[in-house]
Amino acid sequence: MTIAAAHTQKLNIIQTLGREAKKAAFILGQAPASQINAVLKTLAVLIQSNGDDVIKANQKDVLAAKEKSLSASMIDRLVLNTDRLNAIASSVLLIKDLPDPVGRVLSTTTRPNGLEIHKVAVPIGVLGMIYESRPNVTIDAAALCLKSHNAVILRGGSESFHSSQILHSIVQQALRENDLPQACVQIVPSTDRALVSEMLAANDVIDVMIPRGGKGLTSLVMEQAKMPVFAHLDGNCHIYVHASANQNIALDIIKNAKLRRTGICGAAESLLLDSALTDTKVKEIASMLLNEGCIIVGDDRVQALDDRIMPATDDDWSMEYLDKKISAKFISDVQDAVTHINAFGSHHTDCILSEDEKAVSYFLNNVDSAIVMHNASTQFADGGEFGFGAEIGIGTGKLHARGPVGLEQLTTFKYHVLGTGQVRG
Numbered sequence: 001m002t003i004a005a006a007h008t009q010k011l012n013i014i015q016t017l018g019r020e021a022k023k024a025a026f027i028l029g030q031a032p033a034s035q036i037n038a039v040l041k042t043l044a045v046l047i048q049s050n051g052d053d054v055i056k057a058n059q060k061d062v063l064a065a066k067e068k069s070l071s072a073s074m075i076d077r078l079v080l081n082t083d084r085l086n087a088i089a090s091s092v093l094l095i096k097d098l099p100d101p102v103g104r105v106l107s108t109t110t111r112p113n114g115l116e117i118h119k120v121a122v123p124i125g126v127l128g129m130i131y132e133s134r135p136n137v138t139i140d141a142a143a144l145c146l147k148s149h150n151a152v153i154l155r156g157g158s159e160s161f162h163s164s165q166i167l168h169s170i171v172q173q174a175l176r177e178n179d180l181p182q183a184c185v186q187i188v189p190s191t192d193r194a195l196v197s198e199m200l201a202a203n204d205v206i207d208v209m210i211p212r213g214g215k216g217l218t219s220l221v222m223e224q225a226k227m228p229v230f231a232h233l234d235g236n237c238h239i240y241v242h243a244s245a246n247q248n249i250a251l252d253i254i255k256n257a258k259l260r261r262t263g264i265c266g267a268a269e270s271l272l273l274d275s276a277l278t279d280t281k282v283k284e285i286a287s288m289l290l291n292e293g294c295i296i297v298g299d300d301r302v303q304a305l306d307d308r309i310m311p312a313t314d315d316d317w318s319m320e321y322l323d324k325k326i327s328a329k330f331i332s333d334v335q336d337a338v339t340h341i342n343a344f345g346s347h348h349t350d351c352i353l354s355e356d357e358k359a360v361s362y363f364l365n366n367v368d369s370a371i372v373m374h375n376a377s378t379q380f381a382d383g384g385e386f387g388f389g390a391e392i393g394i395g396t397g398k399l400h401a402r403g404p405v406g407l408e409q410l411t412t413f414k415y416h417v418l419g420t421g422q423v424r425g
Contacts, residue, residue, distance in 0.1 A: 014198040017153050017186050018205025021126040024183035025151035029123050033100040035178060036146050040096035043143065043174040044089040050170055051085045057162040058135065065159055073263030073322045077133045078160055088139050095143045095389035101407040102149045116418040121411040123149040125207040128199050129392070130155045130221060132213030135163035140390045141210075142171045142185045147389075148410040151184050153206065155199060157213065158191040165189075196220075203227040210405070212393045215320065230405055232370075232396035234320040235265030236346040237378040240337040240363065241285070242354035243276035249375055250281075250353045251288055256377040257351070259292055263322045265394060266349055266381035270317065271328040272337050279305060289326065298328040317344040334359045338366045345369060347396040349381040370396050370403040 028036075047054070058080040065075050106119040127150050131137045138154060145152040156164035168187040175182050188195050200209065203226035211221040215234045222229050239257055241250055257268035273282055283305050289296055290308050297312040298305075309328070316327040317340070331337045334352070341350050351373035352363040364372050371381050371394075381404070383391025388406030395401040401409035 013188070013190070014153075014195060014202050015205065017183075017188070018126065018202050020181075020183035021151040021153055021186060022205055024181040025123065025125050025149075027181055028146070028149050028151055028184050029102075031149065031180060035180065036100075036149070037096045039146055039174050039178045039180060040092050040143055042177050043139070043171060044092040044096070046170045046174055047085055047089040047092065047139065047167075050166075051082060054085060054163065054166055054170075055080055055082070057166040060162045061135070061160050068159075070159065071263075071323065074133055074159070076261065077263050078135065078163075080135060080163060084136065088136050091384060091390045092139060092143045094384070095147050095407070098147065098389050098407060101147070101411050106413055113422050114420055115422055118416040118418070119413050120416055121408075122414050124410060124412050125150060126205060127152045127410070128155070128202075128206040128209045128227075129153070130196060130199065130209070130211045130213070130217065132157035132217055133159050134212070135160040135167060137212055137392075138164045138167040138187070139171070141392050142168075144390055144392050144407060144410060146184060148407050150410055151186075153186050153188065153199070155188040155196060161191055197224065200224040201226050210393055228400075230393060230395050230397070230401045230409075232265065232346065232348055232394050234346045235267065235348040235381075235394070236269050236318055236320050236344065237266060237348055237381070238270040238272055238337075238341050238345055238350040239268050239378065240272040240331065240334070240341070240350070240352045240354075241274060241277060241282075242334060242352060242356060242359050243274040244356040244359065245274075245277075245353040246355060246375075247281055247284070251285060253351070253353060253375065253377050254285060255288060255292065257379055258289065258294060258326055259324065260377070260379050262324055264379065265320075266379045267322065268351075268378045269319060269321050269326060270344070271326055272331045272340060273302070273328060274334075274337075275330050275332050286328070293324050295325040296328055297325070299330060301330045302328045318346075320346065334362050338363060342366075342368050348394060349373065349378045351376065351378050370394065 102121055104121040109117045129141045171185045172182045206227055208228050209225045210230045211218045218231050286306050296309045297316050298309050303309045312327050347369045349371040350367050350369045354360050360374050383404035383406045386404050388404055391404040391406055393405050395405050
């Protein structure tokens with residue numbers, strides 16, 4: 001086969017998937033909520049009944065990841081076990097039980113001439129999803145797209161290829177058993193990276209692209225996509241400890257936000273310390289992290305607190321570690337904290353620990369991030385924790401979808417204009 005012929009064949013894979021997805025999206029847009037809910041109910045049952053096969057396929061991916069010496073946090077994101085499969089199935093059922101997001105009348109206006117204008121929620125159409133490592137995204141994306149009446153084309157990472165393929169086959173079975181086209185949820189059947197470029201160019205068949213993975217993947221998608229993108233670049237999440245912070249609350253939240261799961265985008269990566277905090281309080285925070293095996297890099301004043309703290313570089317202030325590592329810096333006040341976060345943060349999730357109402361109000365209103373928290377762990381930055389059932393990602397842009405991208409964010413709208421014979425003069 002010539003190079004040109006091989007390229008054409010790859011192009012045809014994406015175009016074929018896209019054309020089938022368009023047809024499926026039209027059918028799915030008209031499907032009653034009861035039929036979609038039946039698919040999701042079946043899917044939850046199948047995930048659990050096929051658990052052993054899924055885990056066997058996942059073990060192939062985990063073994064390959066270890067052979068490639070991927071980081072512990074990356075492997076943690078990849079692993080599927082019985083508990084995680086049960087959680088995935090439960091998430092599908094939560095999505096099933098949520099209200100249908102399509103057909104909602106978002107607003108109604110009656111004009112002086114009698115025209116009634118209704119703003120109505122409708123599906124987007126065909127979504128493209130490119131993701132790395134996490135095989136659970138296969139199910140999260142499928143369930144959210146089905147519930148919002150959208151078709152989706154999935155492209156999982158090579159690290160989770162076997163896991164994603166078997167999970168996709170389970171979705172296909174659920175669709176078959178409930179008389180919806182299998183093309184409602186399709187997956188690119190190859191790890192060939194050339195197909196990613198073809199997906200990003202296929203704006204004739206894909207309406208929105210959603211990347212979920214590292215900064216490299218998201219940057220690539222944002223640079224090359226010919227269609228709109230729901231994306232976040234990374235999760236450099238900050239915790240600012242104000243002078244008024246309750247020390248016990250601060251210790252609990254910082255430990256959870258940094259160490260509960262270090263490999264998720266809601267993990268805290270930067271610690272900002274108010275200059276009015278006593279050295280005793282800051283030493284207690286630092287010792288807690290260091291004793292848990294967390295590396296701290298900091299400015300001169302932070303380093304002086306403990307011999308185990310290493311110097312921070314300029315790059316550390318904007319770094320997403322996804323590991324047991326955190327940067328720490330003293331900040332003069334809440335205004336300085338906000339300035340630092342807006343300059344070095346990734347507009348994902350940032351938190352203030354404080355008992356001062358004015359400081360809290362200033363922080364919440366002026367930090368330019370999708371999620372801004374007060375006295376709560378940044379690891380709550382999750383669609384499930386927000387009551388969305390699940391999420392397809394965290395949007396850090398400012399248009400359409402921001403924060404956890406759940407069902408409502410996977411719809412757009414149209415206007416229904418109802419008249420009684422009006423003509424415009």
